[in-house]
Amino acid sequence: MIIDAHSHVHDPVHSHIALLDEAGVDLAVLFGTRPHPERATDLASFRREMSVLDETISGRSSGPDDYQAARQELDSACAAYPDRFIGFGKVRPDLPAQQIAAEVEREIVGRGFRGIGELTPPPDGAGRLEPVLRAAADHGGLPVVVHGFAPTTARDLATLAGLARRHPTVPLVISQLGGLNWLTAIELARDTPNMYLELSTANIVFAVRLAIDEVPDRTLFGSDAPYGDPYLARATVERVTTSGALRDRVLGGTLAELLGL
Numbered sequence: 001m002i003i004d005a006h007s008h009v010h011d012p013v014h015s016h017i018a019l020l021d022e023a024g025v026d027l028a029v030l031f032g033t034r035p036h037p038e039r040a041t042d043l044a045s046f047r048r049e050m051s052v053l054d055e056t057i058s059g060r061s062s063g064p065d066d067y068q069a070a071r072q073e074l075d076s077a078c079a080a081y082p083d084r085f086i087g088f089g090k091v092r093p094d095l096p097a098q099q100i101a102a103e104v105e106r107e108i109v110g111r112g113f114r115g116i117g118e119l120t121p122p123p124d125g126a127g128r129l130e131p132v133l134r135a136a137a138d139h140g141g142l143p144v145v146v147h148g149f150a151p152t153t154a155r156d157l158a159t160l161a162g163l164a165r166r167h168p169t170v171p172l173v174i175s176q177l178g179g180l181n182w183l184t185a186i187e188l189a190r191d192t193p194n195m196y197l198e199l200s201t202a203n204i205v206f207a208v209r210l211a212i213d214e215v216p217d218r219t220l221f222g223s224d225a226p227y228g229d230p231y232l233a234r235a236t237v238e239r240v241t242t243s244g245a246l247r248d249r250v251l252g253g254t255l256a257e258l259l260g261l
Contacts, residue, residue: 001261003086003252004028004230005198006118006145006175006222009070011036013077016225017084023230026252027261029222030077030085031118031145032070038226057120057147067092071107086259088145089113093121097131104135108142114259117145118175126156126163133167141169143258149179149201157181161188164195171258173198176224182207189215196258199250200224200233209240212250221251 007028010016015038020028035053040046071089078087089108091100108116116136121128129146136142146152146160157178164172173196178185182202189195189211197215200222202208212219223233234251241247255261 001026001252001256002234003221003255003261004223004225004233005173005220005255006200007031007225007230008033008118008227009036009073009077010038010226011073013080016077017081019225019230020084023223023234025230025234027084027086028225028230029088029115029145029255030074031088032074032090034070036226057149057151075111086115087111087113088115088117088143090119091116091132091135093119093128093132097134100131101135101138104132104139104142109139115143115145117143117173118147119145120147121152121156123151123153124155126152126159129160130163130166133163133170133172136170137167141171143171143173143196145173145175145198147176148174148181148185148198149176152179152181154181154184157185157188161192161195164192168194170194171196173220175222176201177207177211179203182211186211186214189218196220196254198222199237200228202236205236205240208236212237212241212246216246217249217254219250220255 002025004025008031035049037049040049078085091103136144174185175198177199189197196218197211198220199208201224221237223230
């Protein structure tokens with residue numbers, strides 16, 4: 001079973017299914033999203049979508065209407081293709097701890113999602129995710145996925161490793177291999193047993209090879225589609241591995257174990 005560990009709702013959704021089919025991917029973890037770069041038809045429209053992305057990954061709070069719209073898109077996509085998508089739900093980390101716990105119970109567990117993410121704390125603000133991990137632990141150790149590329153900082157990665165150690169039953173996934181801080185991410189994951197690395201949008205192929213060599217049981221194939229491409233992301237993993245058990249784990253086996261598939 002090949003599972004893309006990182007993707008976002010596409011518009012239209014069937015275009016995403018076509019990409020998964022082309023790449024030979026069986027399932028994809030699906031996150032809700034505010035920006036839709038796949039809708040862009042020219043540079044100006046692409047800039048508009050990316051300005052929304054900048055707001056999201058910078059941790060600037062969006063209103064409840066934005067969250068609700070993204071949740072509705074995610075619900076619709078998962079309902080349309082329940083055999084292809086594994087839904088992960090997002091919660092607002094700027095809320096009080098009790099409200100975060102309530103949202104995890106209502107919006108994640110209550111909706112049948114399998115994990116939490118992709119979370120986007122502000123730069124050097126990863127510490128505010130502690131109530132999310134606490135709530136994930138209270139529900140049997142739900143996987144939590146955190147944005148790893150800029151503006152996430154090396155200090156954030158260290159903070160996240162500390163949070164993971166305080167909540168050892170929660171699989172904490174750092175997406176995009178930690179971005180420009182990929183070497184730090186690999187070192188932290190190597191030394192933190194419940195910290196995982198998702199490999200999408202890596203800057204250089206060597207980073208993917210090194211991550212798999214150092215953390216073979218906790219590296220996850222992902223595309224970050226529509227920003228990345230499932231076919232190319234799979235090809236990168238296959239380029240730096242040989243056919244066999246290790247490649248199978250990275251391409252889906254490890255995530256299947258985490259999710260009980």
